[in-house]
Amino acid sequence: TVRKYLNKKTVPEPQKRPGRKSKLDPYKPYILEKLNEGPYTASRLYREIKEMGFDGGKTIVKDLVREVRPKQGVSAILRYETKPGVQAQVDWGELGTIEVDGKLKKLFCFNMILGYSRMRYVEFTLSIDTSTLIQCHLNAFEHFEGFTQEILYDNMVRREVMLWIAEQPAILSIQDVPILMCISGNGSVQSSEDNEV
Template structure:
């Protein structure tokens, strides 16, 4: 089909007096073609060819459903349809998702890159709700990313208190094998009580201050209302939601965090979209230059919670039951939780301790906690049999005593 310029050229030559043969000779087009386009008053619209069948066609309804349901990543959708039998490449999936996903404009920012070992970024993200001990609780995600290598660590929690924040830091330090010189936060109350113009002059949460001084790293605060200052971690939170959490099934918090560790193995071994390098490769061989943990003793962080001891001598914690010595049944206990276990105190007396069980609906029963309970119950029962509780007492019938004069009166004919 001729273009608009070529059609106009043929018409112009014809208007100059050239015949079809001359126009054909000058333009190189066949005389039938010249005659055909001279007869047209307007240039016909090009006919679109029907699209060729694609390997992705059978999976497009599923992809559209998932895209409308949640903001899944194209990489995750590619993995899902692979399991369904798709044998094409990831690029075709990304191209399709890009065309059907709604476009969202974002303000421009200036990216700030950090040197190896200098900075990590931390944030929390809320994932939804889960049922624990018959109650709905919010589920949160702790995330830390190393600024240079982009190595990630994530952990799901049921709380965002200072104890949990510090424990997640310890787990992240252990995962990375060290910590950076400084860590960047937003203005979370678990870290800072009162922010100053200069971060070092801020009033820190006392428990958190004790923690960062113990390991010697410097906390930094991003500028207020400028979440892009923590752009690396903000992207990580959204990425965790879309690529890992949405649509995932799990039976317990431990199960979810085990799945998160498997997910981390994959993402930390995949090419990063910004650096175009594999985070694990940038991290290993001491490229990240972290401060090693073996230079200081491990920080012990203790969390305190209150529990009511049931009549059957158990307390409940994170969906599991733990026995307590029977003489404390019905009392209020305080739990001191640290390093995967907890100690139980009643009136400042330590009565027992337990390792925290994984999963839920499990029971830990220590025999010594119930030793003597059966004999005590039997003794109480025997006391009840020996001295039964009498509700009513019936006395014997008493015969009324009368004077003999009464009977003589009746024998004489009765009273008048």
């Protein structure tokens, strides 16, 4: 065959092969329609067309979705910075268990961090009840030699903070400290110490 092509004066055009049919072809209109409707995942679409009779693999569905769906960039988030003395952020973390008097007890970590300087106060406790929460705050205020204009709380302490306010409104009204709750699922408002507790 090499001699045959060497003796010819022109290079022959390559023959086009007929396109192979994909197992996905009958389901493409359905997938495209669903992708236009909203944010469907490839896994969900795979499950749906599998129920419709598709017997192919998940990878081919993922490839089509990746090809069709526009790339979604990460939305920019304006970082929230505070001035000195404006905000403290509080979170509780559960650190596992510790043996006390021969019994296993849960160990918790109270963490208050100043928004501007990132100075922190950390206290380990065996309880997250209201009186412990109050005492941890008072200890933190003493450590910082004062308190901030506002305190931002994560969802984990929401219940305890509400109980605290109900039981001891005088503490915060005397010190005039506003209580701010972190919005659930909003990473831009999430407290700074979330990754550290």
